[in-house]
Amino acid sequence: MKIIETSIEGLLILEPRVFGDERGFFLESWNRKVFADLGLDLDFVQDNHSRSARGVLRGLHFQNPNPQGKLVRVINGRAWDVAVDLRSGSPTFGKWEGLELSAENKRMFWVPPGFAHGFVALEDGTDFVYKCTGYYDPAHEHSLLWNDLAVGIEWPLEGIEPQLSAKDQAGKPLSEIEAFS
Template sequence: MGNFKFIKTSIKDLYIIQPEIFNDNRGYFIESYNKEDFYKAGLTMNFIQDNESKSTEGVLRGLHFQTQNTQGKLVRVIVGEVYDVAVDLRKESPTFGKYEGIILSQDNKKQLYIPEGFAHGFLVLSKIAIIAYKCTNYYAPKYDSGIIWNDEDININWPIDNINKLILSEKDKNQKKLKDIEIPFEYK
């Protein structure tokens, strides 16, 4: 199917996407998104916003989601390496509260498609990381929410060598636990 390999994860609707990499003596070329190929794979989302962030080593962003105006995200790393995580927040899902984590890097060119109804976060493993992500809905600050990164019920195995070097925003330091938030997402 086109220039992509669509890899199902252990969580329904969450995909690792491996684009074909065309290398030669000039460098490389990839298609990071092709609507037709994604539709053929059953990923019929409509992206309406592109975002990019730059972070330094030890930055942990997340776990974020919007309670309304929910966003699906196609996440990739342009520079550096991150440990990227998606947590299933869909009520009645057999994998509710479970997570999938994957290394995304400038070298492996893998992408993670995170559907609506998931929390998302990442830990920067390289000196810097530039992350690009396409979103299925606009950012709506009034619906911004999250879960604390180290919630023991989710038990994410973050690849952290020294927890004292972890860099978190004040917002992310003070997020609630999964059991203490109202979950607005239904499982389909």
Template sequence: MKLVDTRLPEVKIVEPRIFGDERGFFFESWNARDYAGAGLEQTFVQDNHSRSARGVLRGLHYQLEKPQGKLVRVISGRAFDVAVDIRRSSPRFGQWAGVELSAENKRLLWIPPGFAHGFLSLEDGTDFVYKCTDYYAPDDERAILWRDARIAIDWPLGALGQPLVSAKDARGSSLTEADVYP
């Protein structure tokens, strides 16, 4: 596998080694020994899978007391995936990194604890799967508004127009008002 830097040094694109021929392909999406050797030693406790229609935007989510690191990928369709540094002590506080993940490019994205996470589905039937370093704690979940002007994420909305967001995400806090990490 190959790690590719993003504009946030802690957030990494993972390009797995793909073995393919006329029958199809194979790759390891997670191998604890290889990831540890690359500097990403993690213990995952939960796997999640969501399916989204084209134009669905989920996020920007995080858990404050039980922060989750996430290793994310798309197994069907395409998504624009985003991580936002919400560690107040970080010199990159409020900055974001985004990457297109797709079934075709087979890339993964590592989002460490201390970052908010969201994605925009670019195709119908986009299946998004991810491994988490801590369990989901609904009472601990927070959301920052996906269109927060301070963060200014350049979502590739184009012809999609206004994204479809949940009521919870539509009520997300601004970065200025959000509870964030120290």
């Protein structure tokens, strides 16, 4: 497993070892011991899977209290995945990091607790899967406004009108978000 650090402490890009031949490929997406040896001693309690059409934008979601860490990847299609630092006192509070996740590149993104997270599907039939360190808690789920100018996320939406849920359309700007302590 190769770990690539980002400009925001704690956010990590993971590249698994892929073993391929004419029959296909094999990769290990999760192994508690391997991850612990890499400094990621995680306890996942929930796995999620969503399928999205091109242009569906989900997020930017977070739970406060009861935050979730997420290990995310795309197993079919392509998505632009984004995390925003919501940790109070962090030198990168309000900053974002984004990357393309795809079935082809097989990259994973570790988004620790204390971040808002979201993605936009870049192809029809994009399957997004993620492991969570905490249970879904709808009473404490919030949405950071996906296009808040104070955050300034550069979404790759050329020619795409994003499709958002009512919850995500009503997301709050960074100035109104209760930061993680």
